[in-house]
Amino acid sequence: MAEPAELEERYPPRELPPAAEVTRFAPSPTGWLHIGGIFTASVNLDVARHSGGVYLLRVEDTDQARFEAESLSQFEMGFQYFGIQADEGGEGADATGRYGPYRQSARGDLYMAYVRDLMRRGLAYPCFETPEQAEARAARQKATGALPGYYGEWATWRDAPQDQVRTRLAAGDPYVVRFRSPGLSGHRVSFTDVIRGEITADDNRNDIVILKRSDSPLRLPTYHLAHVVDDHLMRVTLVIRGEEWVSSVPLHHQLFDALGFDRIRYAHVAPLMKQDGGSRRKLSKRKDPEASVGFYLEQGFPVEAVQYYLRGLANARLAEMPLGEALAEPLRLDEFGVAGPLLDMVKLDDISADFVASLSGEEILERVGSWADAHDAPLAAVVRAQRALALRALSVERGQGVASPRKDLRKWADFRAVYGYFFPEVFQPVTDAADPRFGGVSPDLVRALAKGFADGYLPPSPGVPWFDQVRALSASLGFAPSQKAYLRDPDAYPGSIADASGAIRVLITGTRKSPDLEAVCAALGTDEVLRRARAVG
């Protein structure tokens, strides 16, 4: 096993420009990433990139109980989708690199080297307290109003006689290793957080566990030791992590000091929140589907939209910029809000709709296609087989010369519902004249409208007011020429032009809500229009 001095040489300081930051994102493999994780990872990446530094990914798999095997591939899918490419440690389990390994389960020897070092120097000690005893201790502390933790009179193994320790060791009794905290009760410490400024808090005086129980298959460190050892050895310069860690900083500083490492700067970012009844709470993967990165992939939210939204939450200034500019603009840590923002899916929808509306039909089709490949294979097949039709459908009220492009797509999962009827493979012809979708127009009139429309059908052509044929047909069947006219004297008409064209719309599209009928008919082609119009019996 290596000595600390050798490790210093094995992992020397990086040769980087002065202002370059080495950042990292260190998720635990417990399923899909949390969307807040994507947020934090993006911030780390952004800071490293814009400072000319290095962004690395480290997998914190020290919790055997919560480990989920598929996490690693889900991480990769998530990072790939959001374009978060790590400079080091990014290629999953086999990641190699100058400062690796990048999975904590593969770094056992490193942690052990430092635990041994601390023990030799009397800064750590074995503790034979059983889980049951720990529970009893916590209960007694609670009952007597004492602060929880392993300290003072409660720290029974802190200064246990050497021979007692040796006996237990010889007997093979399981133990954990605890850090001998130098913290004094009532002692205050302060530090500067890059986002939150100066923070003063009680010093840590708890002898926390740094090495987990000796009877587990792998001898693993707790987060605290792993963080300090890893971020030092990987020569990280700025730890950007979730706010839940702020209160551990005094402890982490003690660990850095005890190990003889330089302290690292911290930036703690506020967590994404969720409205829950009258109050708010941390967005939770367990309770909130939108907390999981898998949700965004399944729904097919455009990455740019999600990133734009998230960046706007981080730096409000960026939310006021156009999307492209905001994505290129460096994030500024000192502009971060310190209170956790509510994740507003309505706002995200709005941003997404705007973004999709800025795309060309080709671009949309490209993205819908690759989304469907993974999440809706039948749709993928249709869209690829009918590329020309799909492009015609996506050119309806979209593309150059259109003043306000359609905003009916927010995410790729919407495509089937919003554009599905263009495709004969997806569309179900409406055959029943009494179908409720005709909205109160009598079956006889529906049949008359269908027949009249089909028999006299004039395909769209430039310069011809196509809709006039619908007006004429509508009028010939007694419908009012406008909604206003109808409302003035409802008894005089079977409905208005809106009802008549609505019925035709249902025949052609299966829904009362669709874009301009002429444009839809142009995209479908005459044969298909007539087939649909004649489907009703």
Next chain:
RNA sequence: GGCCCCGUCGUCUAGUGGCCUAGGACGUCGCCCUCUCAAGGCGGUAACGCCGGUUCGAAUCCGGUCGGGGCUACCA
């Protein structure tokens, strides 16, 4: 309970003692456009948690209070 952090429209926020009658964006409501939608145009709605203090003057400073969040694990 202890420690830390935070408190401006429903949401994200602008605001750093007078430019604040508190601005913007999303939402929401209304009107217009209109063959239905998605949009678009125009207009409205809505906030400084509360109580004291400092000051000629406070959203901005101070104290208290209330509310919210985080941590308090052999989870990260």
